[in-house]
Amino acid sequence: MLRPLLASALTTAMMIAGIVASPATHAAADASRPQGAALLHQREPMSFGVFYYPEQWPREQWQRDFNGMAKLGFSFTHMAEFSWTYLEPQEGQFDFKWLDAAIEMASKAGLRVILGTPTGAPPAWMGEHYPEVYRVDEHGQRHEHGIRAEVSLSNAKYQAFVTRLVTAMAEHYGHDPRVWGWQVDNEPSSFADFSDSARQAFQRWLRARYGTIDAMNTAWGGSFWSTRYTSFEQVLLPNATLAAEDKLSPNALLDLARFQADTTASFLDAQAAIIKKYAAPAQWVTTNYTNVSTATDPRRSHGMDFTTFTLYPVAGANILGGDSYAIGKPANLMEAAAYFRPITGTFGVMELQPGQVNWGEINPQPMPGAVSMWMWHAFASGASLISTYRYRHPLRGSEMYHEGIMGTDGVTLSRTGHEFVDAVHEIGALEPKLDARARLPSTMAARYTGYLWSQDVFWDLEIQPQTTLWNSWAYRNGYTLAVKSTGAPMDFVGEQDDFSRYPFLIAPAYQMVSKALAEKWRRYVEQGGHLILTSRTGQKNEAAQFHEGPWAQPILDLIGDDVEGFDMLPASANGTVSSGGSTHAWHRWADILSPRPGTEVLATYSDHYYAGKAAVTTRRLGKGSVTMIGVSTDDGVLERDIVRSVYQRAGIAIEDLPTGVFHEWRGGYSFLVNYNPQPYQATLPQGAQVVHGRLPLAPAQVLVWKDTAP
Numbered sequence: 001m002l003r004p005l006l007a008s009a010l011t012t013a014m015m016i017a018g019i020v021a022s023p024a025t026h027a028a029a030d031a032s033r034p035q036g037a038a039l040l041h042q043r044e045p046m047s048f049g050v051f052y053y054p055e056q057w058p059r060e061q062w063q064r065d066f067n068g069m070a071k072l073g074f075s076f077t078h079m080a081e082f083s084w085t086y087l088e089p090q091e092g093q094f095d096f097k098w099l100d101a102a103i104e105m106a107s108k109a110g111l112r113v114i115l116g117t118p119t120g121a122p123p124a125w126m127g128e129h130y131p132e133v134y135r136v137d138e139h140g141q142r143h144e145h146g147i148r149a150e151v152s153l154s155n156a157k158y159q160a161f162v163t164r165l166v167t168a169m170a171e172h173y174g175h176d177p178r179v180w181g182w183q184v185d186n187e188p189s190s191f192a193d194f195s196d197s198a199r200q201a202f203q204r205w206l207r208a209r210y211g212t213i214d215a216m217n218t219a220w221g222g223s224f225w226s227t228r229y230t231s232f233e234q235v236l237l238p239n240a241t242l243a244a245e246d247k248l249s250p251n252a253l254l255d256l257a258r259f260q261a262d263t264t265a266s267f268l269d270a271q272a273a274i275i276k277k278y279a280a281p282a283q284w285v286t287t288n289y290t291n292v293s294t295a296t297d298p299r300r301s302h303g304m305d306f307t308t309f310t311l312y313p314v315a316g317a318n319i320l321g322g323d324s325y326a327i328g329k330p331a332n333l334m335e336a337a338a339y340f341r342p343i344t345g346t347f348g349v350m351e352l353q354p355g356q357v358n359w360g361e362i363n364p365q366p367m368p369g370a371v372s373m374w375m376w377h378a379f380a381s382g383a384s385l386i387s388t389y390r391y392r393h394p395l396r397g398s399e400m401y402h403e404g405i406m407g408t409d410g411v412t413l414s415r416t417g418h419e420f421v422d423a424v425h426e427i428g429a430l431e432p433k434l435d436a437r438a439r440l441p442s443t444m445a446a447r448y449t450g451y452l453w454s455q456d457v458f459w460d461l462e463i464q465p466q467t468t469l470w471n472s473w474a475y476r477n478g479y480t481l482a483v484k485s486t487g488a489p490m491d492f493v494g495e496q497d498d499f500s501r502y503p504f505l506i507a508p509a510y511q512m513v514s515k516a517l518a519e520k521w522r523r524y525v526e527q528g529g530h531l532i533l534t535s536r537t538g539q540k541n542e543a544a545q546f547h548e549g550p551w552a553q554p555i556l557d558l559i560g561d562d563v564e565g566f567d568m569l570p571a572s573a574n575g576t577v578s579s580g581g582s583t584h585a586w587h588r589w590a591d592i593l594s595p596r597p598g599t600e601v602l603a604t605y606s607d608h609y610y611a612g613k614a615a616v617t618t619r620r621l622g623k624g625s626v627t628m629i630g631v632s633t634d635d636g637v638l639e640r641d642i643v644r645s646v647y648q649r650a651g652i653a654i655e656d657l658p659t660g661v662f663h664e665w666r667g668g669y670s671f672l673v674n675y676n677p678q679p680y681q682a683t684l685p686q687g688a689q690v691v692h693g694r695l696p697l698a699p700a701q702v703l704v705w706k707d708t709a710p
């Protein structure tokens, strides 16, 4: 069984290298348009760019600035995503002259242009005449002009303004060879919107989803507290801020999250459709998602040729302690690449933090090396485009104190700008040496891991955390970091995807499990896959309701346990779990497992009425294995050890990378990056030829070597 799995892991690796297109592609299905990677790679394989706002600077400086970008080694610039007030200064009157001039100057300097649609920042006249285009927040307050992205995406008037502007832009620039591609909107998000427009749109959405009001009542548990409806028109947007101790229906809240994500996706797709109607096939369309977010779901959108995301790793958080706050959140880029890459097989980093930012609670300087390391990390993870936000340090306005590539004088590189530009040249020099036909080393292919991801499941966890100690984000990060400590390549996969491409599959806290998913897992394991499930998995069905049967019913035969219940503790209580002679404190979550014959116990609870019951179990099934990690320990060390042991039990060699040290591979080269505050003394494979960096790998540094291993 491992053979086909290995072969498919290699295929996945080739997708990463841009050799074959991902089968999981969600890009627009217009056969006449080149897709994803092809669109992006039409002119060159790897592109670096920088954001510029001509409207923020005197026109006399534009040419100088574009020339400066080109001289530094950038190949594209990015404009217009907040300039609606200049593009349509008065209702229905468009002015593209200034942008024409800026594009002309950029082109003269040798730069290509990515155009943003400015739908995240409507002009003042719109709020003045049509205040209804603004969203209403959960406190009933209508938002207003002055801050960006405060609109109601469900508002028909706003949608009409968007359609008219984007049509005008697409007609004007759709055949302009200087325009490389489009970014629709900016960091699309689903803000809570309690406006009348949103309520009516929600009612339409519910009608389309459920058909009859009775079906919705059943789905939401309408037999509770007189929350039954007799028509869709009665349904209000569930507003959790109005609920104190009592809870709204979690099923209603889950539908609200789905509705909001669908609304955002349709908003993006409508813009993409307009652009594709008018634009030459060579122009592509994407958007810049805010990293891995709960507010949007890129898999719900079908109009993007590929995905990009924004990345700001240093803004005050200190996850790994010591000086790691200055290197950045360790799981940020690693997870984003794993999440976005499989969607179309191609991805880019549309905004990369250029230096200090202005919006964090604390805004420290990135450690020397960090900016460069993020770029190498993005490149190593398969990015096709890296762009930095922004060229110039603003002198006034909302983003004062936000660094750019250039300092406040507009002509001198900032410290981090220097670093960015050096990395452009270093990565640019290595890029042509990549071998597009190189195969992922068999050691890495053998540990290729799928991380089963569902936006529904994540929303559902957030809606019913059950303990304030539960943090879905940190929980996910703990498991992705554990997987990456083995040196495994990792993709986020969806339930519809082909699991057999991955020798290992992990589904942490996968609360909603349908019978079909449980069956798909069983077949995967029987055919040789190694499945890791964790706390809370299988408690609910696909409708986010409990199974009418034993707790976690659909997974019991699979994990070889009965789940007797679960517990969680106040922070002041004691809870310990022991495994192989070591003990671990836990408070967050404990699934109480009762193993069936043939199931091996790997960890046991030491206290409370379930002392002696299993916390972690594993079993062989067919040609594969299933491991159930029911406990969430305080420091996650037990879970990390268990995850690692799954590979070892399967006879697969793994690495022992410290948390935040990542091993990636691209086109015949291996890359090590270090987000850990400690240096790392790696042992390189025999015959490795180091082409960049040195050992020990200092914090915020990169090591690159040419792989000669098979």
Ligand code: GAL
Pocket (backbone or CB within 6 Å): 186, 187, 310, 312, 351, 357, 358, 389, 402
């Ligand atoms: C991003 C946003 C940009 C800019 C940047 C500042 O999240 O997309 O427009 O505001 O933050 O760091």
